[in-house]
Amino acid sequence: MLHSDFEHETIDPRIQAAAEEGCDESRLYINRRALLGVTASLSAWAFLPRSASAAGSNLSEKRLLVVLLQGGMDGLHVVPPIGDPAYHGQRGMMALDASKLLPLDPSNYFYFNASMPNFYKAYGQGQAAIVHAIAPPLRERSHFECMYNLEAGLPGQQVRSSKTGWMNRLLGHLPIGENVMSNGLQLGNAPLILTGPQPTLSWTPDRWAASTISTQSLYDAPIAPGRTDKTDPVLSDLLSRGKSIREMALAASDGKPIVNAAFHGAGNLMKAPNGPRISAMQIVGFDTHVSETGGLANMLSSLDSCIQDFRNALGDDAWANTVVACVSEFGRTVHDNGRNGTDHGVGTAALLIGGAVNGGKVIADWPGLAKLQDDRDLVATTCTRALFKGILRDHLGITRDVLDNDIFPMSADVSPMNKLIKSA
């Protein structure tokens, strides 16, 4: 099939070739990859934080990108605790061999999956950290409920009682500076984590060269002869803002797979003097009920190259003030499910990377694998709210009172994690 009027090929030709030869694994990959492209758009706060924008060079402003890994990432497969005496026995067919992994600590307790070489390199440079045995407070093993809980930032028992996400509530506590993009604001179309009264904007990577034809003139035209009001001011405003956002994100992303272009564009936007500073992205495809070994390797490899593209676009100076936090809604069953896969579990790992990250360490109050949650899952000893609180306090200067009562309501019992951020 030659679809020559679409300039951007969305699938890696090597994967396509493998798929046409009938490799099941790569077909799975294509599907995930294609879907990744759809969902990996950027959502961001529509303001610059004032304290930051007043600081002189925009490159010194603090940046935060939260990446939601949807589907329940198997933390034990990404960061295997090979040194845990119960590891091989409990893990069943999913147990990995240390010789195919990368060591993370001198005692050879935790290892890292070899599919993320860039992350591992940053870890060695002290710019990446791992928080293990972590989960949102709701332990129900439902994608929708646990991701909702993670994004809403609520205690575990507060099911579906919030219409706003914790990042949007965070924005309400940052001093408002100039508008991002300078021409207006927009509510909505963010994932829940950024949904709320604070305005957000979003951007999706191009699939082909954009048309020069615009329907803007229709919305701006007088609605009828002799009238002065626009035909549709709402659509007019929307479209003009959509075009501005795209212009910021464009630049040097030609030829990249869509999901990589999305992260590249995110880097461009977050680097720009008037671009967003607080953003979120989502990646779908971590729900590894089957074919986990190959499927997760592909997902991790993609995530790793995406983060690298983001970092390259952002540039070293802005990267030095950036935290990227990759979190998932739950982990997976410790034991395999008999089909080279795992089912919904509890504890997982979170990945932090960025020049501002106080990295080079695995942070865990390790519960051990001898005793499991409900005899099946890794116990989560750290709450995702503790991780976010630590980042917000030390990277963005949010006070404990605000963290405990507004951004993460009813969470006074959850202490912020310490020493996640370099300057702190």
Add this chain to the structure above:
Amino acid sequence: MRLGLGPKPDSRALIGSGADAAYDACLAELNNPAAALIADNDVIVKYGPNWAPFQGHPYPATAANCGAVGVNPMSGNFNLCIFQAEDTARYVKYIQPKVGFLERLVLFWNNHFSTSHKARPWLGHMERTAIRANVLGNFGDMLAAVVTHPAMIAYLDNNTSVGMNSPLAKKNPAFNYRHNENLAREIMELHTLGVNGGYTQGDVTSFAKVLTGWQIANINSTTPGQFVYVPEAHEPGAQTVLGKTYAQPDLAQGKAVLSDLASHPQTAQHIATKLIRHFITDSPSDADVSTLANVFVSNKGNLFAVSKALLELPSAWTEPFARIRKPYFWMVSITRGLGMNATQMVDNTWRYNVFGNYMGHYPWSHITPDGYPDDNDYWMTADALRVRNDISCKVVSTGVGLPRWPGQRPAVLAENLLGTCLTPSLKDKLTASRDDRAAFPLLFMSPEYLWS
């Protein structure tokens, strides 16, 4: 346009202009449920590698053919070929009805029972045999047909769900067989009761055990790739779900649970709310929800009655057009507006697939089983409108839809399609334009086309 797929050339004239004309046109579609059906022989898979069972010849997407492709590791890209043939068959349906209310109901249920690429090659077959066949039938029948379809079994991983105390597990202790909760959980959370429907983790686990052995027949079976009940994999014994004990043997146990879930009052509430949120408003009134839920209950889940009641909600006709039309429906409305014929629809299906995925809205493409949301905030964004602007221009620049309709000029077409709804500013712009490549995007990006 709220209840349908957008006007076709001359459809306004055919529907008429009386006070009840639009209602009558929708009702007429409900009175002809057979119009929703797509036969196996209307889905012809035309190409693919030279694989022995088909030898490159065209073949219909029967259960047997889809199944053979689904379970044979040598089938290569055949599942993609079937997907494309299935996808194409729908576009031919979209251009036929005057309003498209029945097709919109099909799309609603397609999204309610959301599946995605993981369930190829059975996706289209499930929609045709489980959803289209029951779209105005009984909800319980639709639910049972979906849950016993290999598409849903594959999508929600039930094929690998084996009871820990089943004969199969006892015989092969080294395989660590166990039940998989995915299908059971999503049936309760998404398909029937809804997330706050009053079930517990214990109910999910019990229901998952009930569904053990509901599988897809393997390649050596007489019906490869079709639904099969495997007694050796079934967790033996009675299970308690939502406080009721189910002691039936084998398949009957699960059928009984499904039947009770389908007729549960919480299910009626959940379905009623979703229908109103999909078709009318982000914020359904309690009165509307209870009207529709009561119809659901009193008619024992009869979807003709429920759909007719939806049509008869005053809010369906009086709620202001304040939500942006969802991208896929908008794209289909363009093809209808341009008066495309069946051949053109078939030839351009692959393009619609690219457009739909760009806009993030395409049947069988939402990876999570909750389907696409109905919230206006999710769809109405600056970036999304910019993407639609690009697509409306791409439609024209690639010649996909330059009208073969007599009359040709955009202003004439717009008046035919929109009648008295055509705003003067749009009419002026279209009349003044000397360049159709710039005019057609205006028509389809107009407020008339975008608001719903």
